[in-house]
Amino acid sequence: MTGRATALLVILAALALGYAYPVREYFTQRAEIEALAKAQAEQRQRIAALEEEEAKWHDDRYLEIQVRSRLYWVRKGEIPLIPIWEDEVDTGQPPTPPPPKTWYESLWSGLDTNG
DSSP states (O other): HHHHHHHHHHHHHHHHHHHHHHHHHHHHHHHHHHHHHHHHHHHHHHHHHHHHHHHHSHHHHHHHHHHHHHOOOOOOOOOOOTTTTOOOOOOOOOOOOOOOHHHHHHHHHHHHHHO
C-alpha cells in the first residue's frame, strides 16, 4: 500500500467518523418527529370524539334522556320506580365458589390463627 492510499484511507475513516454522529442524530430526530405526529393524530381523534360528545349535549332529547336516567327525574304523573337490585343478575345457577387459596395465603392465614 502506498502512502497516498494510506492517507486517503485515513481521511475517509476520519470523514466517516465525523459524519456518523450527525447521521445518527438525524435518524433519531426523524423517529421523534414520527412519534410526535402519531401522538398528534391520536389527540385530534380524541378531540373530535369529545366534540361529538359535546354536540350531543346540545340536543334537548339527549339531555332529557340523560337527566332522567342519571338523576331519576320523572314527568308529572309518572310513578318513579328505582330497582335496587340493578347490579345483581339472577342467572339461575348457583354462585361460583371462591378461587382456592394460594400456598402463601394458606401459610399466612395459618400463622395468623396460630399466633
